[in-house]
Amino acid sequence: MAQAAREKENYSAACRAFTKTRAGLDQPWLTALRERAAESFQGLSFPTTRDEEWKYTNVAPLLEKQFRQLFDLDLSGVQAKRLESVTFPEARESRLVFVNGIYAAELSNTSGLPDGVQVANLSQFASGSDQFPEAALGSLADHENDTFTALNTALIGDGAVVRIPRGRAIEQPIHLLFLTAATEQIVAYPRVLIVAEEGSMATVVESYASLQNESCFNNAVTEVIVNPGASLDHYRLQQESERAFHIGTTRVRQEQGSRYRSLAISLGAEISRHTLNVEHRAEQIETIIDGLYIVTGSQHVDNHTSIDHAHPHCQSSQLYKGILDGRARAVFNGKVFVREGALLTDARQLNKNLLLSGTATVDTKPQLEILADDVKCSHGATVGQLEEEEIFYLASRGISSERARALLTFGFAGELIERIGIRSVREGLDRTVLDKLHQSLEVE
Amino acid sequence: MLEIRNLHATIDGKEILKGLDLTIRAGEVHAIMGPNGSGKSTLAKVLAGHPSYEVTGGEVLYQGENLLELAPDERARSGVFLAFQYPIEIPGVSNANFLRMAYNEKAKHEGQEELDPLEFDDLLKEKMKIVEMDQSFINRAVNEGFSGGEKKRNEILQMAVLNPHLAVLDETDSGLDIDALRVVANGVNKLASKENAIILVTHYQRLLDYIQPDFVHVLYKGRIVKSGGKELALELETRGYDWIRTAVNAA
Numbered sequence: 001m002a003q004a005a006r007e008k009e010n011y012s013a014a015c016r017a018f019t020k021t022r023a024g025l026d027q028p029w030l031t032a033l034r035e036r037a038a039e040s041f042q043g044l045s046f047p048t049t050r051d052e053e054w055k056y057t058n059v060a061p062l063l064e065k066q067f068r069q070l071f072d073l074d075l076s077g078v079q080a081k082r083l084e085s086v087t088f089p090e091a092r093e094s095r096l097v098f099v100n101g102i103y104a105a106e107l108s109n110t111s112g113l114p115d116g117v118q119v120a121n122l123s124q125f126a127s128g129s130d131q132f133p134e135a136a137l138g139s140l141a142d143h144e145n146d147t148f149t150a151l152n153t154a155l156i157g158d159g160a161v162v163r164i165p166r167g168r169a170i171e172q173p174i175h176l177l178f179l180t181a182a183t184e185q186i187v188a189y190p191r192v193l194i195v196a197e198e199g200s201m202a203t204v205v206e207s208y209a210s211l212q213n214e215s216c217f218n219n220a221v222t223e224v225i226v227n228p229g230a231s232l233d234h235y236r237l238q239q240e241s242e243r244a245f246h247i248g249t250t251r252v253r254q255e256q257g258s259r260y261r262s263l264a265i266s267l268g269a270e271i272s273r274h275t276l277n278v279e280h281r282a283e284q285i286e287t288i289i290d291g292l293y294i295v296t297g298s299q300h301v302d303n304h305t306s307i308d309h310a311h312p313h314c315q316s317s318q319l320y321k322g323i324l325d326g327r328a329r330a331v332f333n334g335k336v337f338v339r340e341g342a343l344l345t346d347a348r349q350l351n352k353n354l355l356l357s358g359t360a361t362v363d364t365k366p367q368l369e370i371l372a373d374d375v376k377c378s379h380g381a382t383v384g385q386l387e388e389e390e391i392f393y394l395a396s397r398g399i400s401s402e403r404a405r406a407l408l409t410f411g412f413a414g415e416l417i418e419r420i421g422i423r424s425v426r427e428g429l430d431r432t433v434l435d436k437l438h439q440s441l442e443v444e
Numbered sequence: 445m446l447e448i449r450n451l452h453a454t455i456d457g458k459e460i461l462k463g464l465d466l467t468i469r470a471g472e473v474h475a476i477m478g479p480n481g482s483g484k485s486t487l488a489k490v491l492a493g494h495p496s497y498e499v500t501g502g503e504v505l506y507q508g509e510n511l512l513e514l515a516p517d518e519r520a521r522s523g524v525f526l527a528f529q530y531p532i533e534i535p536g537v538s539n540a541n542f543l544r545m546a547y548n549e550k551a552k553h554e555g556q557e558e559l560d561p562l563e564f565d566d567l568l569k570e571k572m573k574i575v576e577m578d579q580s581f582i583n584r585a586v587n588e589g590f591s592g593g594e595k596k597r598n599e600i601l602q603m604a605v606l607n608p609h610l611a612v613l614d615e616t617d618s619g620l621d622i623d624a625l626r627v628v629a630n631g632v633n634k635l636a637s638k639e640n641a642i643i644l645v646t647h648y649q650r651l652l653d654y655i656q657p658d659f660v661h662v663l664y665k666g667r668i669v670k671s672g673g674k675e676l677a678l679e680l681e682t683r684g685y686d687w688i689r690t691a692v693n694a695a
Contacts, residue, residue, distance in 0.1 A: 394546075395517040398550050398606070
């Protein structure tokens with residue numbers, strides 16, 4: 001217990017230090033939210049493998065490390081060339097960049113966005129007259145029960161706020177990029193709020209990348225509100241260094257007739273966890289949550305998702321696919337609740353895993369809880385290797401078995417990558433995936 | 445082109461082919477018929493080099509060389525093609541990428557020029573006409589979500605792209621309706637030439653209404669027990685296989 005207490009005290013001290021730096025800077029509502037979260041954090045403990053939700057993911061190695069939180073912007077670790085590799089041209093004029101948790105105005109550019117679309121640093125709202133985020137920020141992310149969320153909320157400083165105005169369809173993808181680029185072990189608390197107003201339509205790419213191989217910790221929280229009739233495509237891309245730690249939480253609220261599609265890709269980090277919860281607040285909602293994780297070496301990736309079907313006539317589909325090599329480990333826990341009265345719910349869930357080595361392991365738990373009648377639900381999970389029949393099929397067309405394996409592995413991931421609507425992101429991921437699989441395969 | 449002598453093959457220790465002899469020359473179309481379990485598909489898979497089958501005796505000479513020494517991909521590059529009875533779905537890999545890769549592997553082997561995506565696209569469009577396939581299939585994942593008929597067409601499209609010397613069509617007619625059968629058979633007829641040879645493995649006579657074989661062989665208990673011209677297929681259609689069984693079992 002002494003160890004746990006020490007770890008918590010380190011983070012509490014960080015909260016106090018942070019509060020000092022923000023003294024007098026923020027609007028009272030934000031200060032109050034932080035204080036409430038700090039209080040929650042005091043009453044909570046970091047999860048252990050004794051907690052059901054963290055049974056297979058041990059965060060002890062993360063908590064043992066000492067990370068420093070930076071308060072000043074330092075761009076010395078951001079080389080133009082590396083930056084280019086984690087940005088994409090479609091969002092050149094519609095992106096926000098954060099470095100080590102701090103907003104980097106120099107690297108951000110939102111000039112390409114139509115008037116009325118707000119894509120800005122949270123601090124701007126926190127101290128200015130526009131109090132738009134007040135009602136939404138913290139309304140979904142549960143700082144009262146979730147330790148990491150409490151910590152993130154207690155430390156809200158810079159962050160990304162996206163607001164798509166009523167009835168508008170935004171063509172440019174909006175890119176929110178959170179970089180770590182430090183020569184020491186740092187911790188950052190990325191925070192994102194996305195509000196798609198009634199009948200609007202937009203695409204947001206939220207990405208996390210490391211520009212240095214240093215062991216950093218991102219504790220990220222994203223809140224998404226999809227208002228009636230709105231449609232949001234949300235790509236979440238975690239490609240941090242393999243020494244990084246990443247704990248991410250995404251909470252989504254959907255209103256009447258809205259559509260939310262998420263694709264969460266996890267490639268980096270030594271230990272990464274993404275929790276995605278989607279809550280239905282009305283009828284005729286469509287939810288698509290897909291995921292892809294590729295882990296090698298001794299990486300550990302954990303995806304916990306839940307979709308709460310609380311109203312009739314809603315659809316959800318979920319496909320999470322994983323490729324594991326080396327001694328990597330993956331955890332998938334997907335819950336689908338169909339509450340009483342959620343008639344005619346159509347919910348499909350599938351988790352598929354491809355093991356490239358005999359030492360990689362997967363713990364998968366698709367869960368379906370149905371309390372309503374007249375629903376269509378399916379769920380399942382597979383863990384397997386490349387099929388000999390598939391390899392033979394390709395070989396019978398003249399493709400060597402080595403290339404056949406690479407092509408099949410690539411294809412396994414490609415099924416999800418090809419669903420990405422942004423060309424450069426899609427192509428960039430193709431390359432990243434191939435590199436990651438240590439295979440050079442010629443594809444268009 | 446192909447000479448099979450006293451071929452024995454097993455799967456999971458069970459002997460399926462028990463001394464099969466067959467000689468095929470360029471320009472010929474051979475039909476292999478026979479009751480279920482006689483070894484027809486085993487022969488097709490052994491020729492393509494399926495790893496689950498073990499050749500325990502005999503030899504197979506292809507263009508004068510020992511075919512059995514070659515790995516499946518080497519066989520394909522040297523011109524052996526197997527149209528699968530149950531084509532495999534490959535999600536995430538587009539038909540175009542897959543076909544171009546296969547084409548270029550063979551081109552490289554033959555010292556021909558490899559094609560870039562644009563050049564290959566032109567070639568593919570031409571070949572797709574042979575099997576009356578819609579252009580939309582180019583960018584779809586290989587066989588994924590294809591109907592039974594579409595999968596078989598895709599097999600013949602691959603044959604058209606790879607232009608094999610020896611094509612083995614394993615029950616290509618199974619699961620096809622009459623329109624799809626006609627399209628697939630027409631495709632095969634367009635691809636047949638004096639330079640190549642085709643083996644049709646089939647259970648039914650109906651395919652042979654569309655593709656005229658030069659020879660018909662009856663495979664039973666792992667051996668060719670009767671050979672003849674196309675009239676043999678008609679005879680099998682009317683009389684069934686019992687008279688063959690009786691004759692073989694009496695011998």
